Amino acid sequence: MTAGRQSILSRLHNRHQSIRSRVLDQHFADQLEGMENVTLSESLDENTKQLKFILGQSQDLVYRFFQLGPIGDKRAMLVYIDGLVKAEIIDEFVIQSGMYDQQNVPAANANVLSHLQIRGIPVHESAYIELLGDAVHAILCGDGALFVDGDAHALIVNIRGWGMRNISEPATESVVRGPREGFTETLRTNTALIRRRLKDPMLRVEQLQVGKRSRTDVAVIYIEGLTNPKIVKEVLKRIRSIDIDAILESGYIEQLIQDNGWTPFPLMQNTERPDKAVSHLLEGKVVIISDGTPFVLIAPAVFTQFYHSPEDYYERFSIGTLIRLIRIISMAMALLLPSLYIAFSSFHPEMIPSRLVIAMAAGRSTVPFPSIIEAFLMEVTMEILREASVRLPGPIGPTIGIVGALVVGQAAVQAGIVSPIMVIVVALTTIGSFASPSYSAAIALRMLRFPIMIAAALFGLYGIMLLLIIIIIHLCWLKSFGVPYLSPLTPTRLSDLKDTLIRTPLNWMKRRPAMFLPRDQVRYNKPQPSDGEQTGESQDERSDSHEPHPIG
Amino acid sequence: MNEAIVMSPTPSDEDLDDSVPFRMNNRQSGALIASTIIGVGVLTLPRSTASYAAQNGWISALIGSVFAMLLLSLISTLVRRHPGMSMVGFTRQLLTPGRHKRIGLLLALPFLLSYALYWTSGTALVARIFGEVVTTTVLKRTPLEVIIGTMLITAFILVMHDIEVLVRVNEVLLPLIVIPLAIIGLSSLQSAQLVNLLPMFQVNWWGFLKGTALSTTSYLGFEMLMIFGAIGEQSGKPLRYHLLGVAVPGLVYSLIVFSGIAVFGVDELELLAWPTLELVKTTEVPGLILERLESAFLAVWVAAVFTTLGNLYYGTCTMLKEIMGLKHHRWIALALLPLFYWTSLQAPNVQVLFELMSRWDLFGLFNASVIPLFLLILSFMRRHGKETPHPENEANEDRAATAAAAALSDPPEMPMQKE
Structure with missing residues (x-):
């Protein structure tokens, strides 16, 4: 094979020397490879x-x-x-x-x-x-x-200039408070958006070309001296090893370099928000931008970051914590509510308050199906409605949502196909899954909802628990670029837990999360008392705290 | 806050490397011990301690945990004297006369098999008791075989993973087990009657001792350190975390026994098959969102039993793997699965099961006390067994020692920050 290629190369060289030979039967790859050296x-x-x-x-x-x-x-x-x-x-x-x-x-x-x-x-x-x-x-x-x-x-x-989309507000991750800028399809604009937020001389943009035919520009961004070089090296190594004809979206890269393709959980985060990308850069992660898509990748990712939103940090910590807790509850609802309904109504009715259980029984009296069929029916309908409203042209989408949710739901109850409680359960489940700030994490929960429903129909709460344990085993097994997926919950790092389930005040989070092994750990320093205020006592303290911080 | 930073295990770049063998940090080994201990025992403990120690049952549960800690410190010392080695490694090393490797293994086999038998029967018994509880209380129409089968298969899924996963699962499930148990213990106090706990400290000494011995056996599970200590961290304060691993279940158990006695009184308690479940029934959720919590409690208890079962299963597999000198334990795990299933169905009824359980507890107490003590004395006498340079073991030991030294000399990545 090599001999053959060499002869082709030499033939190409010969062609260059104006001795035209008939090389028209060349394979595309050989042609390209040969061309490089002419x-x-x-x-x-x-x-x-x-x-x-x-x-x-x-x-x-x-x-x-x-x-x-x-x-x-x-x-x-x-x-x-x-x-x-x-x-x-x-x-x-x-x-x-x-x-x-x-x-x-x-x-x-x-x-x-x-x-x-x-x-x-x-x-x-x-x-x-x-x-x-x-x-x-x-x-x-x-x-x-x-x-x-x-x-x-x-x-x-450089005479480049083609029609491109302006910077606009990201459609998927909207926030109430925070910048309105989103990434665009052009790589250079996107790197500029990051540079604008981070005037750090140590910011590095390493550009590669991926895809034999598409030759897509891919930029790997990190902060030298902060991001762990092992992670950067691993990311670059994995991207370089990609051998595919074309990269059409960053999802291609995600799927080709992720640690495990069979898991429902996202092992890299994607975002349209430059502020989010920068905040992750500052936690010691690597940002991967692919030309032609506004979705940039953040690696490595851990499970807890999928219910975090940039807004948590922009509002005061008490609000951030509260919103975060609400998000966790709503994601748990999205995962578990239908299966809990099945388990309670068919295995543990004694757990439901007795008045409610009578009302539920009255509601279910006309329903001909067991609760698992009822739940499946409604959940699948809801998924269809959701998918349909994504595909429908803009103005019609919400209308269909209302028609689907209100009209179909109400009619189904009146027709005696489903019970009223089931409609409430399905509505809460769907709303809960929309509260997740990350689409890819929400879709994982939506997927896992169905097996848990089956487990609940088979074994009640015991089945739900068994499946949850299996999911936990799976999560404990997952790693993203060497970082355990469940950190900092396990392996437990108390200092990192300050920004996990809750969001503590910014001045408490003095160090970057240790789980990503950053080289530079200090994130926040206490303000020094100004000269006018200091007393003799605080003089001592000051001289103490003037010692250089041990870094790395 | 500084304390929090210092208490956090020091992460290192090696964590990112898959080629570096996994080491369990001290907190994880404590969590592993604690979640192994908390298991099926919690359901029957109030009855068994009250039947011997009467109203002082909770004190005997507390003292039992202290005894368990003493035994654990034997094991912990033994494990730390042989860094990087599991029970199989150091028992062989300690019992090898001169250069006769084979004889060493032969002499070590009775000890090892005693443990293997104990853990094997333990896995089966735990699975069976679990199945009995679930079929008698929640899923009354589901066959026992199905419950045992599903539980064993879930444990099997865990065992098929690396040790790293086992450790993490234990760590993450521990709070999910401990917090609900503590809540149950505390909230059931609302129907407690102080009279039931009186007279305090008026003891029948013989019964009290028996009760204490009995409650010591309910903390069995800490002896898993004999096998999992091999991957434990050498630096820091391992013993402290190991003891904490017994102290947490100790407090929870004592609390449960305390509320059990306080709510039901000794006489009634002795008649209850699953007193903790009855305790759950007495608790009321404020606002009546849920009535009758025992199904919810059992769902949480599944996690507690699962960690016990999974760890016993994993320990058995690891031990057999090391005895046979295999690379991985997957085939052993697969072979053990039907064995566990079959063994667990042998007891004809619950009465016999309880009988077996108490015998198993005594067997465990023997394993967790006499064998470690013997090995520790041997270890002191042979000074690490260094007089018998064993090419393989020595290499092992050297590697472990250098690893430990490296871990010690490694400057902490997160030095204390001055405020």
């Missing part, structure tokens, strides 16, 4: 031929020939893809500059392009390259490639 030719015609050979006869590909500068006899060619570039930049700064504004152009055979790069083409970003593969890739990325006859190089100029 250097450009001095002859403009030869370069054009090669580009046309590789890029084919696409109508959106523009080859613009023109005469270079006042010296006249140099032919030049700009290659770009129509639609990915800004026409004004090409007109004004590439072609106009190239045609008219040339002064002091050196003698005929010198490096015209490197001169142009320094003095001739006033474009902010440019590169002087000699490999054909780089030129092709740059063209496909939306840059322009400038070739000049007699120079075996190309000048890559």
Whole structure:
């Protein structure tokens, strides 16, 4: 195989030496790989031929020939893809500059392009390259490639500019208090959104290309000296090992680098909110941005962060804690309420207060099904309604929701298919699952609801408990990039528990969560008393606390 | 708050590495002991202690926990003298005369098998008692076999995982077990009558001693440290956490016995099959959201039994694995599953079951006291068994010692912050 590839390579080299051989039967991958190492030719015609050979006869590909500068006899060619570039930049700064504004152009055979790069083409970003593969890739990325006859190089100029969405409020994670900005589909905008919030010189943006055909830009962002290098290394290693044709959304990366694909629980968090991404960066995690999607990934993730919302930290701690507790209750409801209904009504009616049990029995008297069928019927209907309202065009969605919930529910009760209590249970379950700030975590709970309902129908509370234990075993087994999924609950770290079920005041959380093993641990320092206020006593204290904090 | 930071186990980069063998930190070993102890015993404890020690039952439960702590400190010392080794390792090492490895194993086998038998029968008995309670109180029409089977299969699922998972499951379930038990104990006091506890300290000494011995057996489970101590942390204060692992169940049990006696009185208590369940029935939820809590209590109790059952199962598998020198215990676990199921169905009725249970307790008391004491004396006499350089064991020991040394010399990642 290697021998074969080498011969192909040498054949490509031969082709470059103008000895055209028939290599049209090449495999795509070989063609690409071979292309990487082919250097450009001095002859403009030869370069054009090669580009046309590789890029084919696409109508959106523009080859613009023109005469270079006042010296006249140099032919030049700009290659770009129509639609990915800004026409004004090409007109004004590439072609106009190239045609008219040339002064002091050196003698005929010198490096015209490197001169142009320094003095001739006033474009902010440019590169002087000699490999054909780089030129092709740059063209496909939306840059322009400038070739000049007699120079075996190309000048890559950044003339990118395509239609993109403006920064708008994220649709999935809305908050009452907090920034309204959300990530967009463009990688550069997204990295800028993070940079704007974090003017840390140690912020690192490491960019990779993933996908053999899509060549998607993927940026791995972390803070050097804070994020544990082992985690960064692992993330980079896993992303580099991806061998797939295309990355269409960050979900592809998530699925290809996560620790375990069979679990219902998300092992990485996705977010549309730059403030959330930054707050996780500051906890010692890594943010992965993929070009073409507003959803960025946060790794590693632990279970508890899926019911946290940025708002918890923006409001005062008592409010944050209360909201967090409400979220936990509502997520527990989303998971357990239908199965508790089944268990209570068919196995443990003695637990329900006696008056209520009479009312429930009266409500159920017309229902022909056992409670498990009743619950399944309603839950499945609710899931269908929910899915339908996502697909429906904007204005109709809520209407269908109301029709579904009110009309169908009421009619079902009157028709005697379900009991009124069941309608309440289903409504509470659905509302509870919407209270989760993370869609991927909510969907895990929605999924697990059904097996627990079956367990409740088989063994009542005992069955629910057994299945919950199995889920706990599973959660204890899970790890995300080496971090146990249930930390800081287990392994228990009391210092990290300050920001888990409750949210303590910011000045209590003096250190970053230890579970992500950050290199820099101090997050908050007590304010120093100002000079005017201090007394003799506090002088001593101050000199004490002036000692440098032990870091790492 | 500083204390909280200091108390937290020091995380290290090694935690991220899968190739570094898992080490259980001190808090986790305490949690493992505590959740193993709390199990089926809690349902019958008030009756059994009251029948011997009468109204002083709760004191005997408290003193029983102190006895259990004494026995545990023997085991803890033994384990710490042989870092990185489980019972199989150090028993063999201590009993190896000269260079005869085989004889060492042969001599160690009776001790090891005694433990293996104890844990095997324990797993089966716990499963059976659990099944009896569930079928007689909550799921009256479900066959006993199904309850035992589902419980054993759930434990089997746990056993198929790595030891790391077992430790974490224990750690995370412990508060879910202890808090409801404490709440039951405290809230049932609303129908307590102080008269039932009087006269205090008026004891029939022989009965009181018997009651204490009996309540010591209800803390059995701490001897799991003989096998799980091998992966325990060496630095810090392991003994303190181990003892805490008995103290927590000790307090909870004493509280339950106290409220049992206070609510029912000794005479009535002796007639109740599952006194703790009756205790639950007397408690009322304020606001009457739920009537009759015993189903809810049993649901929580499932977790308590599960940790006991799972740990016994895991301990048996680990021990057999080490005796046979296997790499993993998965096949042993699979082979033991039908054995446990079959054994658990052997007792013909609950009466015989209780009889077996008390014999099993005595057997356990023997295992948890005489064997560790003997081994500890041997260990002191042979000074770690260093006179018999055993190539394999020595290598083991060296590795463990360096690991321990590294753990000690490793500067703490989270130094105390000055306020």
